[in-house]
Every structure is written in C-alpha cells, then in structure tokens.
Amino acid sequence: MRWLAFGTFDVERHPRVAVLIEGLRASGDEVVEVNAPLRLSTAARVAMLRQPWRLPLLAWRLATCWSRLAVAARRERRSTPPDAVLVGYLGHFDVRLARRLFRGTPIALDHLVSAAGTAEDRALAGSGGVKAKLMRWIDRSALRRADVVVIDTLEQGATLPADAAERAVVVPVGAGEVWFEAGAAHEPDLETPTTQAHPSR
Numbered sequence: 012m013r014w015l016a017f018g019t020f021d022v023e024r025h026p027r028v029a030v031l032i033e034g035l036r037a038s039g040d041e042v043v044e045v046n047a048p049l050r051l052s053t054a055a056r057v058a059m060l061r062q063p064w065r066l067p068l069l070a071w072r073l074a075t076c077w078s079r080l081a082v083a084a085r086r087e088r089r090s091t092p093p094d095a096v097l098v099g100y101l102g103h104f105d106v107r108l109a110r111r112l113f114r115g116t117p118i119a120l121d122h123l124v125s126a127a128g129t130a131e132d133r134a135l136a137g138s139g140g141v142k143a144k145l146m147r148w149i150d151r152s153a154l155r156r157a158d159v160v161v162i163d164t165l166e167q168g169a170t171l172p173a174d175a176a177e178r179a180v181v182v183p184v185g186a187g188e189v190w191f192e193a194g195a196a197h198e199p200d201l202e203t204p205t206t207q208a209h210p211s212r
Contacts, residue, residue, distance in 0.1 A: 012094045015113075017099070030186065031182065043093065098119065120154070159178055162179050
C-alpha cells in the first residue's frame with residue numbers, strides 16, 4: 012500500500028507523525044512525505060487565540076505552506092497516485108486541502124488533540140463562549156472531511172461526535188526508533204564486570 016503523509020506538520024516539534032510513518036513503513040507499506048512545516052509551536056497558536064490580531068500571520072504562513080503542498084501533491088498524483096493520505100497532527104485545516112487535492116482517495120486524520128480540548132486546557136474560553144464554539148466547529152469540520160480518524164485512546168474516542176467515533180482507530184502514542192536506539196546505546200553491558208574482584212590473600 013502506498014501512503015502519502017501530507018500537511019504542515021513539524022516532526023521536530025511533534026514527533027507523533029514520524030512515529031506513525033515509521034509504523035507504516037515497518038508494516039511493509041510505502042510512505043511518501045509531502046510536508047511544508049508551518050513552524051508555529053502550539054504556544055504560538057494559543058497566543059493567536061488570545062490575541063486575534065495575530066491571526067493574519069497564521070493565514071499568511073498557511074497560504075504559503077499550502078501553495079508548496081499543492082505543487083508537490085500534484086506532482087505525486089501524476090507519478091504514482093497514493094492509495095491513502097495521512098494528514099499529520101495539527102492538521103485541522105490541512106485536511107481541507109487534502110480533501111480537495113485527493114478526491115476519491117481515503118484520508119486519515121491524526122486527531123491527537125482537539126482544538127476545543129486545547130482551548131479548554133489552556134483556559135482560553137468558557138464552554139459557551141464564542142471562541143469555544145469556534146474551536147468545536149473547527150474540530151467537527153475537520154472530522155467530517157476524514158474517512159479515518161486516528162486517536163490515541165479509547166477515552167478520546169468517547170469524546171468524538173458519533174459519526175466520527177464510528178470511523179476512529181486507536182493508535183497509542185509511541186516513540187521513534189531513534190529513542191530506542193539511544194536507550195540501547197546507554198544500557199550497561201551485563202557481560203562486562205563493573206567491579207574488579209580482589210585477589211584472595
């Protein structure tokens with residue numbers, strides 16, 4: 012199976028997408044990456060919600076990244092169309108572009124954290140405020156455009172709208188191979204004695 016990992020995700024800030032890609036490749040699937048990182052941390056996005064006058068910066072960066080993604084995606088479609096598209100974490104808006112570019116192709120959205128959940132965790136809005144309603148709309152709109160919704164726990168699945176919960180699959184948060192390799196490199200060699208026995212007198 013040929014996957015296209017698509018979006019403005021940033022594996023350095025959020026390695027979740029890299030772990031998913033590694034897992035797909037380990038299972039024998041081919042994964043091609045079409046990625047234009049937005050280069051905005053979660054903290055920067057939250058700041059924009061607190062200070063809406065910063066939103067034009069987000070719009071400008073998103074438009075710039077999307078133009079690069081669209082060109083690369085068309086190139087991939089012409090060469091070998093993917094069997095499925097994986098939209099990386101924080102892809103609430105990217106899934107819209109993916110749906111336009113890859114009509115008829117199954118799309119999986121990594122919905123690790125909801126926009127509404129982030130707003131609630133960071134005390135950005137009350138449950139009935141305009142910002143909270145906007146965040147819930149962003150979540151619902153993104154979920155509607157995905158054929159498969161990737162979440163990390165069954166508990167998270169219970170918070171999804173009923174129609175999205177039916178399309179959800181649980182993929183626990185993991186770590187990339189580099190973490191395991193680093194750990195193995197620092198494990199003590201059990202076959203090498205750590206202390207030298209004193210000779211008997």
